[in-house]
Amino acid sequence: xxxxxxxxxxxxxxxxxxxxxxxxxxxxxxxxxxxxxxxxxxxxxxxxxxxxxxxxxxxxxxxxxxxxxxxxxxxxxxxxxxxxxxxxxxxxxxxxxxxxxxxxxxxxxxxxxxxxxxxxxxxxxxxxxxxxxxxxxxxxxxxxxxxxxxxxxxxxxxxxxxxxxxxxxxxxxxxxxxxxxxxxxxxxxxxxxxxxxxxxxxxxxxxxxxxxxxxxxxxxxxxxxxxxxxxxxxxxx
Amino acid sequence: xxxxxxxxxxxxxxxxxxxxxxxxxxxxxxxxxxxxxxxxxxxxxxxxxxxxxxxxxxxxxxxxxxxxxxxxxxxxxxxxxxxxxxxxxxxxxxxxxxxxxxxxxxxxxxxxxxxxxxxxxxxxxxxxxxxxxxxxxxxxxxxxxxxxxxxxxxxxxxxxxxxxxxxxxxxxxxxxxxxxxxxxxxxxxxxxxxxxxxxxxxxxxxxxxxxxxxxxxxx
Numbered sequence: 001x002x003x004x005x006x007x008x009x010x011x012x013x014x015x016x017x018x019x020x021x022x023x024x025x026x027x028x029x030x031x032x033x034x035x036x037x038x039x040x041x042x043x044x045x046x047x048x049x050x051x052x053x054x055x056x057x058x059x060x061x062x063x064x065x066x067x068x069x070x071x072x073x074x075x076x077x078x079x080x081x082x083x084x085x086x087x088x089x090x091x092x093x094x095x096x097x098x099x100x101x102x103x104x105x106x107x108x109x110x111x112x113x114x115x116x117x118x119x120x121x122x123x124x125x126x127x128x129x130x131x132x133x134x135x136x137x138x139x140x141x142x143x144x145x146x147x148x149x150x151x152x153x154x155x156x157x158x159x160x161x162x163x164x165x166x167x168x169x170x171x172x173x174x175x176x177x178x179x180x181x182x183x184x185x186x187x188x189x190x191x192x193x194x195x196x197x198x199x200x201x202x203x204x205x206x207x208x209x210x211x212x213x214x215x216x217x218x219x220x221x222x223x224x225x226x227x228x229x230x231x232x233x234x235x236x237x
Numbered sequence: 238x239x240x241x242x243x244x245x246x247x248x249x250x251x252x253x254x255x256x257x258x259x260x261x262x263x264x265x266x267x268x269x270x271x272x273x274x275x276x277x278x279x280x281x282x283x284x285x286x287x288x289x290x291x292x293x294x295x296x297x298x299x300x301x302x303x304x305x306x307x308x309x310x311x312x313x314x315x316x317x318x319x320x321x322x323x324x325x326x327x328x329x330x331x332x333x334x335x336x337x338x339x340x341x342x343x344x345x346x347x348x349x350x351x352x353x354x355x356x357x358x359x360x361x362x363x364x365x366x367x368x369x370x371x372x373x374x375x376x377x378x379x380x381x382x383x384x385x386x387x388x389x390x391x392x393x394x395x396x397x398x399x400x401x402x403x404x405x406x407x408x409x410x411x412x413x414x415x416x417x418x419x420x421x422x423x424x425x426x427x428x429x430x431x432x433x434x435x436x437x438x439x440x441x442x443x444x445x446x447x448x449x450x451x452x453x454x455x456x
Contacts, residue, residue, distance in 0.1 A: 066431050069414075073428060185316065189316065193309070197300060
């Protein structure tokens with residue numbers, strides 16, 4: 001049992017690498033899409049707003065597993081070459097969660113008080129300066145708590161990528177370990193869950209740290225826990 | 238393999254996809270009912286501050302919320318028989334999504350209950366209402382309508398997560414798409430139509446929830 005345990009740990013830690021790659025890659029792509037689409041939704045041109053709407057509703061309206069299978073099995077037929085499973089995973093995780101993130105960015109920018117916009121206008125700032133120097137720094141603080149929830153959702157969704165045979169934690173645990181040590185499957189599954197829990201705690205720590213930095217930048221205190229909880233009412237979906 | 242779109246094939250596979258969709262909807266409805274009830278229980282236990290029990294529920298909720306549904310499904314599927322519970326695939330699915338989403342809805346209920354003004358509690362105390370009556374007649378009737386949109390959103394997310402159940406042997410919409418795909422060596426139409434069916438059902442629902450949100454905010 002004890003040497004099995006160390007074997008389980010080493011196999012699962014091997015799976016940790018692709019899981020972290022998927023999580024970090026997905027988060028980076030999701031952030032890019034969130035800002036691109038979140039700010040694009042405020043565009044003057046209706047065609048840009050339409051593209052944003054189609055992206056957001058399309059990716060939020062369908063199942064993530066369908067998106068993954070679609071990118072992995074169908075898109076190669078259309079473009080003529082196979083996508084590496086890990087990249088298919090990163091693309092789907094990033095684009096799917098980016099659609100939710102776009103709504104977070106849109107909401108946070110809209111929540112910056114009107115006086116701030118007027119003040120920036122009065123100071124004769126260009127639209128770029130206004131966004132970059134006045135609005136976004138304040139909106140960023142609003143965005144961080146919902147982004148925390150979103151990134152943990154993304155981490156949890158990396159387990160889906162095991163279904164296209166990327167050997168991350170879930171695949172290693174189920175298809176390598178449980179297949180060979182079925183007597184210990186309870187222990188193996190519990191270890192997998194604990195690994196995910198640890199990563200999600202790390203994500204939360206990083207975001208809390210960023211919240212403190214952003215708040216200090218604005219000369220404010222970080223958002224209190226009670227107002228964070230009020231956000232739960234908005235739910236996900 | 239022919240990669241162009243074949244409407245004839247679409248027509249041929251539609252009955253099976255729709256059959257899968259019915260199962261998807263069934264799991265979503267049953268899972269939602271479980272999540273709504275269990276979530277309220279979790280929220281009440283946590284708010285009631287019963288020593289040990291409240292902390293245990295807190296720990297459970299945080300653990301389940303932070304780990305993937307897929308692994309939890311494997312856990313139920315593989316481990317329930319080991320402790321002597323024989324669950325059909327359907328029950329594994331309903332319990333899996335129901336318990337997972339109950340941890341989300343418990344946070345929603347908690348926010349809703351904490352949002353009821355403190356004066357309501359004080360008035361109930363002043364009227365000398367028994368504790369059960371305070372919850373049933375004063376607090377919950379005010380908290381529940383406010384949380385309905387969030388609960389609706391979670392049902393929509395659950396609907397989109399039910400395809401995970403194909404891993405524990407429930408042949409729902411995506412499971413059907415996978416099967417017809419492998420029988421015919423054509424995946425373009427099955428997976429595309431599965432996506433379209435999800436969109437057709439979830440988009441109107443999310444518009445309805447948004448409308449409900451606006452109505453709740455006004456009152």
